Amino acid sequence: MTATDIHALVGAYALDAVDDLERAAFEKHLLECASCRAEATELQETVARLADTTWSVPSPRLRTEVMAAVSRTRQVAPAAARVNGRETGTSRWRTRLVASAAAVVLAFGTGAAVFAVQQQRVRDERAVAAAAQVREARIRAVLAAPDLVVRTSPMVGGGRVTVASAASQGAAVVSMHADTAPSPTQAYQFWTIRGTAAPASADVLDPGEQAVVEVVRGVPGNDTFAVSLEPAGGSLSPSDIRATVNLV
Amino acid sequence: MTDRGGASGPDRLSAVPDEVGSGPAADPADLLDAVGRGDEAAFGRLYDLIAPRVYGLIRRVLRDPVQAEEVAQEVLVEVWRTAARFDPSRGSASSWVLTIAHRRAVDRVRAEQAAADRTMKVGVASVGTPYDEVVEEVAGRLERQQVRRCLDVLTDLQREAVTLAYYQGYSYREVAELLQAGLPTVKTRMRDGLIRLRDCLGVEVTA
Numbered sequence: 533m534t535a536t537d538i539h540a541l542v543g544a545y546a547l548d549a550v551d552d553l554e555r556a557a558f559e560k561h562l563l564e565c566a567s568c569r570a571e572a573t574e575l576q577e578t579v580a581r582l583a584d585t586t587w588s589v590p591s592p593r594l595r596t597e598v599m600a601a602v603s604r605t606r607q608v609a610p611a612a613a614r615v616n617g618r619e620t621g622t623s624r625w626r627t628r629l630v631a632s633a634a635a636v637v638l639a640f641g642t643g644a645a646v647f648a649v650q651q652q653r654v655r656d657e658r659a660v661a662a663a664a665q666v667r668e669a670r671i672r673a674v675l676a677a678p679d680l681v682v683r684t685s686p687m688v689g690g691g692r693v694t695v696a697s698a699a700s701q702g703a704a705v706v707s708m709h710a711d712t713a714p715s716p717t718q719a720y721q722f723w724t725i726r727g728t729a730a731p732a733s734a735d736v737l738d739p740g741e742q743a744v745v746e747v748v749r750g751v752p753g754n755d756t757f758a759v760s761l762e763p764a765g766g767s768l769s770p771s772d773i774r775a776t777v778n779l780v
Numbered sequence: 781m782t783d784r785g786g787a788s789g790p791d792r793l794s795a796v797p798d799e800v801g802s803g804p805a806a807d808p809a810d811l812l813d814a815v816g817r818g819d820e821a822a823f824g825r826l827y828d829l830i831a832p833r834v835y836g837l838i839r840r841v842l843r844d845p846v847q848a849e850e851v852a853q854e855v856l857v858e859v860w861r862t863a864a865r866f867d868p869s870r871g872s873a874s875s876w877v878l879t880i881a882h883r884r885a886v887d888r889v890r891a892e893q894a895a896a897d898r899t900m901k902v903g904v905a906s907v908g909t910p911y912d913e914v915v916e917e918v919a920g921r922l923e924r925q926q927v928r929r930c931l932d933v934l935t936d937l938q939r940e941a942v943t944l945a946y947y948q949g950y951s952y953r954e955v956a957e958l959l960q961a962g963l964p965t966v967k968t969r970m971r972d973g974l975i976r977l978r979d980c981l982g983v984e985v986t987a
Contacts, residue, residue: 540964540967540968540971541952541967542971543942543967543968543969543970543971543972543973543974543975544945544951544952544966544967544970544971546970546974547942547945547946547952547970547974548882548883548886548945548946548949549945549950549951549952549955549970550951550952551951570985573870573871573985574978574983574984574985575971575974575975575978576871576875576879577871577872577875577978577983577985578974578977578978578981578983579875579879579882579946579974580872580874580875580878580879581927581977581981581983582927582942582943582946582947582977583833583836583837583878583881583882584833584924584926584927585924585927585928586833586836586837586839586840586947587832587833587836587924588832588835588836588839588840589831589832589835589836590831590832590835590849590852591849594831594835594849594852594853595827595828595831597853598827598831598853598856598857599820599823599824599827601853601857602820602823602856602857602860603820605857605860605861606861607816607818607860607861607862607863607864608861608862608864608865609864610816610864610865743891
């Protein structure tokens, strides 16, 4: 994709009408183009004004719940959190690494939390929120690694698998979304493949589950990451491979 | 356009109140700054200032008051958690908060997308927000009028592309499908529509 192509997305980006990968690509583009950054900021500012028409007062209970949650939620430190688009001479290389990792965090981060909540529809909302936070923290730790490598591949029948792998963490964040859900008797299974050895199972999703964002250990060092469709519960070796992601 | 910020160099320390209407005394950016330093009372004031827009926007996108409250809670706690991340040189505080809110709402919509038959919802796409629990506010009403008036300045295709994406959470690919237009056309309409909207609303960002 050329810079002109990618910049044509500025409106869709400001409207959140892009997918995770396009968002990451666009944010990378923004790091390299100051005038594009200015345009994107202005359009985002404009888009925020569209919320003026949707003003609606929530129930007082929300305030009570939010204030209670806030009192037990730890804040992130400013230094670690702030990502500045500006680059100065000496720290240019470092800034770029941090910023590109941050772009990936942005692309995965919120979706991951939502998926986590979706995946565990339990009555106890607090337990879910806590679990989501732990998952999100683990995901962020991998995505923040300086040696992060992101690779992606389409799935047979529609959908996509993205593997963001960090050797320093010995793990990868895998984001999978299939356009069609497997039947309740089938499940997606993840595999890692190295050399001529038999594929090793990395995880089995729940039957019927079609989307996931999760940390998978032991991915770095392998040649290929694969997704297959199996009978519920998984198989010992892959039977119907739906996607392969080259890791080298 | 105002000439205020231009030649006199970077003046981002003196926040000139450019916003429409006579807002309340507290400035969201100042509050957010205090929140970033762990000030819970400031967060309470910020909540009162922004929660109706956060909740209203999420509810508009999700069309389900119960889910909207769940997501609004996530968003507001996220604002508390990451307040120190806010960088005033990259836009206003309310835009920062609303960007988080919109993205979360869209994430939720897309996560559920496969299950729900979204085409069913297109029929009610242009019906306005039910204002059952809404408290109207004069400044808010003026802002709404200005946004509505400016939306009317767009061409039909620009307006549809922008509002389907923003208020319904559709991706530009879905918008293209709904409007039976090509992808490049939709991308262009979104960008041109927002530029026109920006000029009409007089949105300016002095970096």
